[in-house]
Each structure stands twice: as C-alpha cells, then as structure tokens.
Amino acid sequence: QQQVKQSPQSLIVQKGGIPIINCAYENTAFDYFPWYQQFPGKGPALLIAIRPDVSEKKEGRFTISFNKSAKQFSLHIMDSQPGDSATYFCAASNMDSNYQLIWGAGTKLIIKP
Amino acid sequence: NAGVTQTPKFRILKIGQSMTLQCTQDMNHNYMYWYRQDPGMGLKLIYYSVGAGITDKGEVPNGYNVSRSTTEDFPLRLELAAPSQTSVYFCASSYGTGGEAFFGQGTRLTVV
Numbered sequence: 001q002q003q004v005k006q007s008p009q010s011l012i013v014q015k016g017g018i019p020i021i022n023c024a025y026e027n028t029a030f031d032y033f034p035w036y037q038q039f040p041g042k043g044p045a046l047l048i049a050i051r052p053d054v055s056e057k058k059e060g061r062f063t064i065s066f067n068k069s070a071k072q073f074s075l076h077i078m079d080s081q082p083g084d085s086a087t088y089f090c091a092a093s094n095m096d097s098n099y100q101l102i103w104g105a106g107t108k109l110i111i112k113p
Numbered sequence: 114n115a116g117v118t119q120t121p122k123f124r125i126l127k128i129g130q131s132m133t134l135q136c137t138q139d140m141n142h143n144y145m146y147w148y149r150q151d152p153g154m155g156l157k158l159i160y161y162s163v164g165a166g167i168t169d170k171g172e173v174p175n176g177y178n179v180s181r182s183t184t185e186d187f188p189l190r191l192e193l194a195a196p197s198q199t200s201v202y203f204c205a206s207s208y209g210t211g212g213e214a215f216f217g218q219g220t221r222l223t224v225v
C-alpha cells in the first residue's frame with residue numbers, strides 16, 4: 001500500500017514533443033506529490049509538487065495533472081528540449097509516515113534534437 | 114551557499130571493511146535523510162533524523178548506522194561492507210515535514 005508505481009521506465013521524445021510520465025499510488029492518505037529531476041552525476045532536485053486539493057499545477061513548461069479518484073498523477077513537459085533529458089522521479093508522502101517520501105522507480109527521459 | 118555536501122564522491126571498499134560517509138548541510142534544516150539509489154529501483158530510505166540526537170530507521174537500515182550530534186552533520190556508517198551495499202548514496206535535508214528535500218551530489222560506493 002506504500003508503493004508508488006511509475007511508468008514508463010524510459011522514454012524517447014523528439015524536441016518540441018510532450019513527454020508524459022505517469023505515477024499511481026494506493027495509499028489514499030498521501031497528501032503531497034512531488035516530482036524530482038535528476039541529471040547524471042547529480043542528486044535529485046525538486047521540480048514541481050502538488051497537493052490533492054487541486055487537479056493541475058503548472059510551473060513554466062512543467063505541468064502536474066492529478067486525478068484523486070483514480071489515484072494517479074502525471075508530469076507533462078511542454079515544448080520539450082534536449083536539456084530536459086534527465087531521470088524523473090515521482091514521490092508521495094503524508095503526515096502519518098512523518099512525510100517520508102515514497103519514491104517511484106524513475107523514468108529516464110531522452111529528448112532528441 | 115553550499116547546501117548539502119557529501120564526501121567522498123567515490124569509494125571502493127573491500128568486503129568486510131568499514132567506512133563513514135559524511136554529510137553536512139548549512140541550511141539549518143531539522144530533517145536529514147540517507148538514501149541509496151540502485152539502477153531502476155528509485156531511492157530507498159536508509160535512516161532519517163528529525164533533529165540533533167534523534168534518528169530512526171527507514172526502509173533498508175540493515176548494515177548501516179547513523180548518528181546526529183549536531184544539526185549540520187549526519188554521517189552514515191557502514192560496518193562489515195558487503196557487495197549488496199554497492200550503490201549510490203544520497204544525503205538530503207529538509208526544513209520540515211512535507212517540504213522540499215535538498216540532495217547532495219551523492220557517493221558512489223563499490224564493494225568488491
């Protein structure tokens with residue numbers, strides 16, 4: 001019940017395309033859903049996060065869509081650029097677990113020029 | 114602003130050896146974490162701390178120990194290294210619960 005399932009494992013998109021990465025969870029008590037971006041040789045860095053009181057959040061070219069009833073959330077990258085090539089992790093947490101993040105397995109995204 | 118600093122960046126250990134991975138943060142964060150990252154497996158929480166003198170086990174604590182004597186430092190100790198501990202280790206910190214976690218650059222550890 002504590003798992004976060006992320007798909008796909010890897011994704012290749014042409015520049016300008018809209019990659020979509022999906023995550024699903026089971027614990028309905030989760031109330032914080034961040035996305036982290038990791039470049040090779042670096043630690044993950046927070047990209048964008050959402051709480052379940054909204055269905056969508058945009059920050060620049062990055063959008064989180066949240067479907068509470070389906071227990072799913074996804075990351076969309078508009079007008080993708082080669083510099084967006086990285087590994088993306090979704091995560092979830094809640095107060096009951098002292099906000100320990102439960103991580104998805106990651107998606108390696110490659111944006112082709 | 115240095116953020117979260119981890120040392121060393123790389124290390125090769127022989128089976129049975131011990132070592133300490135160092136982690137320091139200069140953001141006055143109460144919460145600190147140690148994760149390991151294995152290919153295709155995401156991040157697994159090893160130990161975490163909610164403040165100086167307080168530590169608790171995460172998902173995969175076996176074979177590791179931690180201490181938190183100051184707000185800034187959160188070292189991770191590996192006793193009797195095993196090949197299964199070959200991984201990339203990340204230290205992270207956050208101001209409080211439910212907020213952004215800041216990560217160090219990682220330590221790539223190989224046990225042979």
